[in-house]
């Protein structure tokens with residue numbers, strides 16, 4: 235089966251305001267030429283672009299996907315295989331940044347004092363070797379000589395030094411986590427923490443959710459196969475498909491026709507907990523609508539689905555996606571983030587909703603496969619802010635649940651304090667809410683695979699999904 239040769243991209247290319255038509259044409263021409271005769275990477279150009287993108291993330295604090303987008307848009311002369319190499323190498327280094335820095339500080343005397351770009355060349359090279367590429371090839375590609383080339387040869391020794399550290403010192407470095415997060419991951423996963431982080435430091439699969447308003451998963455499989463896309467049903471979500479990771483999903487006809495959305499399997503499972511009836515349902519932190527569209531399909535496009543968020547841009551994106559997906563039952567509303575005006579904005583829905591989903595803003599510690607750089611930005615203070623906001627949002631949005639209705643709380647964090655602890659805190663103040671085990675919703679077989687106690691608890695090393703938490707809370711009648 236033909237494998238599409240563009241790298242997966244989070245952005246929909248056609249809707250973007252950036253690409254100059256000239257760049258588009260020349261890139262298409264390059265790609266067509268490349269498809270006719272694949273050629274070796276022009277390593278100097280790949281290295282230059284990788285350095286630029288990496289510097290934006292590491293030294294200027296830009297988000298990785300934006301930094302890559304920004305850099306690659308200015309590199310229309312790169313072939314698609316080269317663009318893909320830039321992306322893959324930068325992401326690979328971000329996943330192992332702390333490990334790489336440790337290894338180089340042992341393998342290269344005076345590494346810390348080197349000029350920043352020279353350090354970054356070494357970092358990119360060491361990361362490639364760590365990911366299995368031959369040392370000699372990498373040294374040549376990176377034009378490294380003398381002490382720098384010798385440093386690459388000395389990496390195995392440095393790795394042995396890392397291996398010989400006591401477990402608690404080794405883990406943060408080997409997992410490439412800040413110390414405080416390493417402690418949190420150890421608290422969460424105990425003896426499994428190493429395994430959990432190994433899986434968290436892998437690339438995530440590209441996962442589609444079939445839009446059940448327009449057809450089932452089998453029909454989507456056929457359509458994708460007809461477009462030359464390798465795909466495979468996901469094992470946990472009945473509406474998911476894994477796609478070949480090198481597909482640019484957004485350029486497919488099936489995507490343009492609204493037959494699927496890109497959505498992690500874990501996120502699909504969280505959406506499944508809602509089991510939205512065709513009555514009145516609220517998606518209180520709807521964002522760009524990943525789960526809103528799934529809920530609309532559960533409701534068979536009937537009833538009223540209220541999608542709320544504080545972010546106008548995301549709500550606009552949601553509207554666009556809803557149009558493509560053929561969703562008609564959604565009403566969007568931009569609401570204030572806090573204070574009396576936030577309470578007023580939802581007053582009309584007080585005690586009215588059969589289901590309220592609070593897919594809360596969180597640390598994102600479950601999504602490091604896709605956003606490896608996020609770990610280096612998170613501080614203990616940020617985490618405390620997330621927890622305080624999660625408690626406040628659950629409190630505010632619970633007022634919309636009608637007697638007998640359900641409040642579904644979810645995050646893409648794996649940390650207990652953002653998950654079980656938030657739910658416990660809520661229940662301690664709201665004895666009229668009780669926990670409904672997720673097995674009651676998903677069935678005993680699937681429920682057992684994806685739950686811890688009564689809650690949804692997903693992690694890459696156990697489920698192959700991003701890390702997710704979900705709880706169903708029922709308001710007494």
Ligand SMILES: C[S@@+](CC[C@H](N)C(=O)[O-])C[C@H]1O[C@@H](n2cnc3c(N)ncnc32)[C@H](O)[C@@H]1O
Nearest residue numbers: 519520521523524525543544545571593594595
């Ligand atoms: C985890 S994201 C939601 C993702 C979305 N449900 C999806 O499936 O694509 C959390 C969302 O909460 C929104 N948010 C942050 N503070 C909020 C508040 N006070 N009220 C409502 N939404 C808020 C953010 O703008 C963000 O879009």
